[in-house]
Amino acid sequence: MTATERLYEPTADALPSLAGGPRRRPGLGRAVGLIVPAVLALGWEAAVATGWGDGRLLPPPSRVLATLYALYASGDLVTHVLATLWRVGAGFLCGVLAGTLLGALTGYLTVARRLFDPTLQALRSIPSIAWVPLFILWFGIFETSKVILIAVGVFFPIYLALSGAIMDVDRKLVEVGRMFRLSGPQLVWRVLLPATLPSYVLALRAGLGLGWMFVVAAEFMGASEGLGFLLVDGQMTGNPATILAAILGFAVLGKITDGLLAAASRPLLRWQDGFKTEA
Amino acid sequence: MLTVENLSKRYPNGLLALSGIELRVRPGEILGVVGGSGCGKSTLLRVLSGLEPPTAGRVTLNGTDIASPREEIGFVFQEPRLMPWLSIRDNVAFGIRHLPKTEQTARVDEALQRVGLADFARCWPRELSGGMAQRAALARALVGRPSVLLLDEPFSALDALTRYDLQDHLLELWSYERPTMVLVTHDIEEALVLSDRVVVMQPGPGRIQTVATPALPRPRERTDPLFEDWKHRLLGELSRSFRDHRRGEEAFPAAAI
Numbered sequence: 001m002t003a004t005e006r007l008y009e010p011t012a013d014a015l016p017s018l019a020g021g022p023r024r025r026p027g028l029g030r031a032v033g034l035i036v037p038a039v040l041a042l043g044w045e046a047a048v049a050t051g052w053g054d055g056r057l058l059p060p061p062s063r064v065l066a067t068l069y070a071l072y073a074s075g076d077l078v079t080h081v082l083a084t085l086w087r088v089g090a091g092f093l094c095g096v097l098a099g100t101l102l103g104a105l106t107g108y109l110t111v112a113r114r115l116f117d118p119t120l121q122a123l124r125s126i127p128s129i130a131w132v133p134l135f136i137l138w139f140g141i142f143e144t145s146k147v148i149l150i151a152v153g154v155f156f157p158i159y160l161a162l163s164g165a166i167m168d169v170d171r172k173l174v175e176v177g178r179m180f181r182l183s184g185p186q187l188v189w190r191v192l193l194p195a196t197l198p199s200y201v202l203a204l205r206a207g208l209g210l211g212w213m214f215v216v217a218a219e220f221m222g223a224s225e226g227l228g229f230l231l232v233d234g235q236m237t238g239n240p241a242t243i244l245a246a247i248l249g250f251a252v253l254g255k256i257t258d259g260l261l262a263a264a265s266r267p268l269l270r271w272q273d274g275f276k277t278e279a
Numbered sequence: 280m281l282t283v284e285n286l287s288k289r290y291p292n293g294l295l296a297l298s299g300i301e302l303r304v305r306p307g308e309i310l311g312v313v314g315g316s317g318c319g320k321s322t323l324l325r326v327l328s329g330l331e332p333p334t335a336g337r338v339t340l341n342g343t344d345i346a347s348p349r350e351e352i353g354f355v356f357q358e359p360r361l362m363p364w365l366s367i368r369d370n371v372a373f374g375i376r377h378l379p380k381t382e383q384t385a386r387v388d389e390a391l392q393r394v395g396l397a398d399f400a401r402c403w404p405r406e407l408s409g410g411m412a413q414r415a416a417l418a419r420a421l422v423g424r425p426s427v428l429l430l431d432e433p434f435s436a437l438d439a440l441t442r443y444d445l446q447d448h449l450l451e452l453w454s455y456e457r458p459t460m461v462l463v464t465h466d467i468e469e470a471l472v473l474s475d476r477v478v479v480m481q482p483g484p485g486r487i488q489t490v491a492t493p494a495l496p497r498p499r500e501r502t503d504p505l506f507e508d509w510k511h512r513l514l515g516e517l518s519r520s521f522r523d524h525r526r527g528e529e530a531f532p533a534a535a536i
Contacts (some may be wrong), residue, residue: 172360173362175357176360178348181350194365235371271363271364271405
């Protein structure tokens with residue numbers, strides 16, 4: 001796809017039947033997704049307040065929020081969040097680069113697939129946590145081993161999805177590319193890449209989700225800051241509110257980063273003719 | 280001149296799809312190729328396009344061997360095969376990205392105008408009907424101004440009315456640059472409406488049974504008794520090709536009717 005091959009949206013004058021697009025129904029819209037967590041939180045708060053629930057082991061939302069605020073006020077929350085974000089960001093980037101490169105290579109070139117895929121599939125079946133002792137021995141206990149562990153988690157869904165998606169690209173579209181005498185790199189850029197974009201975006205989101213899971217394991221291996229550290233700290237000090245505050249932090253950050261990724265990819269996928277288009 | 284000499288094609292699975300094909304297509308001629316399923320029509324077109332190499336024999340365009348797809352050869356597939364992520368305009372421009380931007384724009388505008396899709400340039404392929412999408416595919420094939428246009432049952436998936444409309448439209452498009460056209464179809468009427476000569480192919484392996492030159496005035500009317508007469512002649516040839524195939528008889532030499 002060259003710079004001039006922009007992805008256009010149909011305009012009302014170009015296709016009158018589509019003028020205005022689908023109408024939105026009035027209502028809560030996306031806010032409807034807040035109903036379940038809000039009801040659960042309020043229910044638990046009420047249960048503890050009326051003595052029905054045990055607030056010691058599972059503190060009510062008000063106490064969790066108070067803990068979060070205290071962490072924020074002391075500046076610790078920002079430190080922990082930034083440390084975790086940096087690790088996830090760096091690990092995600094490394095995992096995406098490696099997964100994309102090897103996925104594209106094994107999807108496009110049969111010889112590369114025969115060479116690398118069996119080994120990578122074997123490595124995939126190893127629980128990633130099993131790498132931790134080795135990574136600590138190889139890369140030490142500081143940032144490098146943590147970032148690499150996260151990258152391993154991110155790598156596999158992206159590698160698998162991209163490699164499979166390239167092999168599944170409609171042969172007939174590839175043939176059109178051949179008829180117009182596209183070179184190998186041109187075929188990848190103008191046909192294979194856009195055709196695999198929907199699967200790739202899904203794989204990025206799945207990889208990011210795994211990145212957030214693996215950062216916890218990474219921060220369990222001797223971190224002094226980060227939300228994972230906060231989890232361990234809460235356990236050591238017998239403070240479940242701190243643990244829940246860290247868990248809430250993971251949930252919010254995971255949702256925000258996934259939402260950003262989905263929003264960034266949405267303009268590139270408007271051409272899709274799916275049953276439903278949903279963010 | 281598009282020339283096919285003693286062409287044979289055997290697929291890696293051992294199937295002999297074409298055997299001993301001899302053809303000469305004159306510049307600007309419209310050659311129809313008809314035959315039942317499995318008689319090698321599409322294989323012939325794919326070899327002519329350079330998408331498939333011949334097992335034996337030669338395909339040449341103005342004396343040069345066709346070993347791979349070339350700029351002078353356009354191809355319209357059975358399905359539109361538009362890139363779903365590109366607008367109709369970008370789909371039409373797909374094969375001429377090497378040209379200067381101003382020329383690209385001028386050519387695409389002209390092609391879209393000619394196929395009647397100027398108002399739909401910014402639409403996605405999914406927003407077009409089957410007939411409109413096939414017109415976009417025609418525009419994409421013609422925008423590079425090929426001297427040879429190969430069409431592989433381009434209207435077979437469309438309803439009869441749209442098919443008739445597009446057949447007329449194809450003749451109109453041909454009249455601008457007058458490229459050599461080879462049209463593969465299983466529809467005898469379509470072949471008679473469009474073609475200067477009609478090749479009837481025989482299956483098992485694919486060979487030429489007959490090359491007919493319908494003596495019909497243009498524009499051709501389906502209701503013309505002479506048209507009906509030619510249709511019956513070609514139908515007879517097709518029936519004979521299948522009869523011969525079933526009996527496992529030796530190939531009939533190509534003969535003019």
